[in-house]
Amino acid sequence: MQVPAPFDYARAANVDEAIGLLERLGPEARLIAGGHSLLPMMKLRLATPEHLIDINPLQDALAYIREEGGEVRIGALTRHRDLLASDLLASRFPIIRDAEQLIADPPVRNRGTIGGALCQADPSEDLSAVCAALGAVAVIRGRGDERVVDMTEFHQGPYETAVGEAEMLVEVRIPVREHHGSAYQKVKRRTGDWATAAAGVALWFEGSDVAAAGIALSAVNPTSVRSTRAEEALIGRPPSDEAFAEAARLAAEDCRPVSDQRGPAEYKRHLARELTHRALRRATERALGA
Numbered sequence: 001m002q003v004p005a006p007f008d009y010a011r012a013a014n015v016d017e018a019i020g021l022l023e024r025l026g027p028e029a030r031l032i033a034g035g036h037s038l039l040p041m042m043k044l045r046l047a048t049p050e051h052l053i054d055i056n057p058l059q060d061a062l063a064y065i066r067e068e069g070g071e072v073r074i075g076a077l078t079r080h081r082d083l084l085a086s087d088l089l090a091s092r093f094p095i096i097r098d099a100e101q102l103i104a105d106p107p108v109r110n111r112g113t114i115g116g117a118l119c120q121a122d123p124s125e126d127l128s129a130v131c132a133a134l135g136a137v138a139v140i141r142g143r144g145d146e147r148v149v150d151m152t153e154f155h156q157g158p159y160e161t162a163v164g165e166a167e168m169l170v171e172v173r174i175p176v177r178e179h180h181g182s183a184y185q186k187v188k189r190r191t192g193d194w195a196t197a198a199a200g201v202a203l204w205f206e207g208s209d210v211a212a213a214g215i216a217l218s219a220v221n222p223t224s225v226r227s228t229r230a231e232e233a234l235i236g237r238p239p240s241d242e243a244f245a246e247a248a249r250l251a252a253e254d255c256r257p258v259s260d261q262r263g264p265a266e267y268k269r270h271l272a273r274e275l276t277h278r279a280l281r282r283a284t285e286r287a288l289g290a
Contacts, residue, residue, distance in 0.1 A: 002043040002044060003043060004039070004042035004043055004045075004048075005042070005045060005048045007042075007048075007049055007050055007051060007052050008050065008051045008052070009051075009052050009054065010025075010051065010052070010053050010054070011053075011054040011056075011057060012053055012054065012055050012057060012058065013057055014057075014058065014061065015058060015061060015062070015141065015168070015170065018031065018053055018055050018058065018168060019141065019142060019143055019166055019167070019168060020143070021051075021053050022053065022165065022166045022167070022168070023143060023165075023166035025050075025051045025053070026165070027165055028049055028050035028051060029049060029050070029051035029052075029053055030047070030049040030051070030052055030053070031052075031053050031055050031119075031168060032052050032053065032054055032055070033054075033055050033056055033077055033111075033113045033115065033116050034079070034108075034111040034112035034113050034116050035111070035116075036104070036108050036111060036112045036116070037112075037116060037117075037120040037122065038116075038120075055077065055168075056077075058077055059077055061075070061077075062075040062076050062077035062078075062115075062170060062171075063075050063077040063078045063079070063082070063113075064078065065078060065082065065083070065086050065088055065089060066088075067088060067092070067176065070175065070176055071173045071174055071175050071176055072088065072089065072092055072093070072173070072174045072176060073171055073172070073173050073174075074114055074171065074172045074173075074174070075115075075170070075171055076113065076114060076115025076168070076169045076170050076171060076172070077113050077115060078113060078114050078115075079109065079110065079111065079112065079113055080100055080103055080104075080108070080109035080110075080112045080113070080114070080117075081106075081109045081110050083096055083097075083100050083114060084097060084100035084101065084109065092174075092176055092180075093134055093174060093180075093182055093202075094181075094182055094183065094286055095130050095133065095134065095182035095183055095184045095200055095201070095202060095283075096127075096130055098182075098183055098184035098185075099126045099127060099129075099130045099184040099186075099200070102126065102184070102186050102188070103126055103127075103192075104192045105191070105192040108192070114127055114172060115168075115169045115170075115172075118131065118138065118154070118155075118161070118169060118172070119161055119163060119169055120159065121155050121156075121157075121158065121159050121160055121161050121223070122158070122159065122194070123158050123218070123219060123221060123222055123223060124194040124195050124198075124218055124219040125194075125218065126184070126186070126195065126198060126218060128151070128155055128216075128218065128223070129184075129198060129199070129200040129216040129217060129218040130184060130200045130216070131151045131172060131174070132151045132152055132155075132200070132214065132216035132225060132226050133182065133200035133201060133202045133214035133215060133216040133226065134174050134175075134182065134200075134202050134214055135150075135151070135174070135175055135202070135214055136151045136172050136173060136174045136175075137149060137150055137151060137172070137173050138150075138151060138154045138162070138169055138171075138172055139169070139170050139171035139172070139173060140162065140163055140164075140167050140168070140169055140170070141167065141168060141170045142164070142166055142167040142168075143166060146170075148173070149162045152225055152226055155223040155225065156223070157222055157223060158222050158223070177204050177212070178204075179204055179205040179206065179211075179287060180202065180203070180204050180205075180287055181202075181203050181205075181282075181283040181284055181285065181286035181287025181288070182200070182201060182202040182203065182214075182283050182286065183200075183201055183278075183279040183280075183282035183283040183286065184198065184199070184200045184201075184279060185198065185199050185275040185276075185278045185279045185282070186198035186199075186218075186275070187271050187275065189262060194219065194262075195218050195219040196219060196262040196263055196267075196268060196271060197217070197218070197219050197220050197257070197268045197271035197272050197275060198217065198218040198219055198275060199215070199216075199217050199218075199251070199272060199275035199276040199278075199279045200214075200215070200216045200217075200218070200279065201213075201214070201215050201276065201279035201280050201282075201283045202214040202215075202283065203234070203239075203280070203283045203284060203287055204287075205287050205288065208238050208239075208288075209236055209237060209238050210234045210235055210236065210237055210238075210239065210243075211235065211236075212231075212235065213230075213231040213234045213235060213247075214226060214231060215227045215230045215231050215247065215251055215276060215280075217251060217255050217272050217276070219257075219262070219268070220255040220256065220257040220268050220269065220271075220272050221255050221256055221257075222256065227250065227251040227254050227255075227276075229250045229251075229253075229254055230247040230248070230250040230251040230254070230276065231247070233246050233247045233250055234247050234280075239280075239284045239288070241281075244276075244277050244280040244281060245277060247276065247277075247280060248272075248273045248274070248276040248277040248280065249273060251272060251273065251276045252269050252270070252272040252273035252276070255268075255269060255272050257269055257272070
């Protein structure tokens with residue numbers, strides 16, 4: 001039987017107490033809400049925190065989806081099931097529902113949170129690519145201060161984020177712009193599995209031309225980062241299969257897949273190209289009603 005190493009347990013009543021516990025207990029303390037990423041790693045002894053701080057009591061303060069000030073704000077403890085069910089998100093950013101329909105299974109979606117997913121920073125994680133494509137920012141709170149970090153800077157490497165010691169992710173903010181379409185495409189080995197490769201695309205139009213673009217890939221890079229060359233290839237051009245094919249080619253060229261149990265690197269690169277192309281077509285259909 002796989003069991004975690006011994007650890008101490010604390011339960012935070014509010015955000016300030018959670019940050020205070022992180023500050024007092026030091027770098028060997030970890031926050032836990034859903035636990036679907038952390039607990040398996042603890043059972044395999046890939047993670048051995050000495051202290052777990054349960055933040056589920058912060059649900060009332062950090063679980064919400066609302067639109068204000070020209071952006072949609074999502075609390076870090078918002079569960080996957082609520083992201084999937086949100087009509088606001090489906091209307092504003094259909095890419096989120098696309099991705100949530102492909103994440104794990106109902107038991108995981110019932111407990112897992114957006115904050116936990118982003119802070120795990122797994123290179124194959126779905127919401128990291130989604131948030132990067134949408135130009136989201138992360139709100140990180142520490143003792144007495146708060147900072148806002150672009151999602152491309154939030155993920156600093158596999159399983160590494162910009163969240164420092166005695167800090168926690170409290171909110172994700174996504175800017176709202178009109179004439180938007182977005183889509184997420186993913187290939188996985190079986191239902192509920194991590195991606196073999198996935199592509200998230202967001203497009204904003206001015207008239208019939210692409211005014212802005214976000215393209216981010218998952219499972220084919222050390223981090224789920226945006227493909228700026230592919231984005232720039234689309235801006236100022238009308239949508240077409242030729243333009244999409246060029247952007248998809250650039251996105252695939254820029255990714256760095258590795259061969260593993262999910263497939264060889266070249267197969268993943270092929271998927272990155274094809275999935276980006278498909279997502280671009282779908283995002284355009286949603287934006288322009290084609």
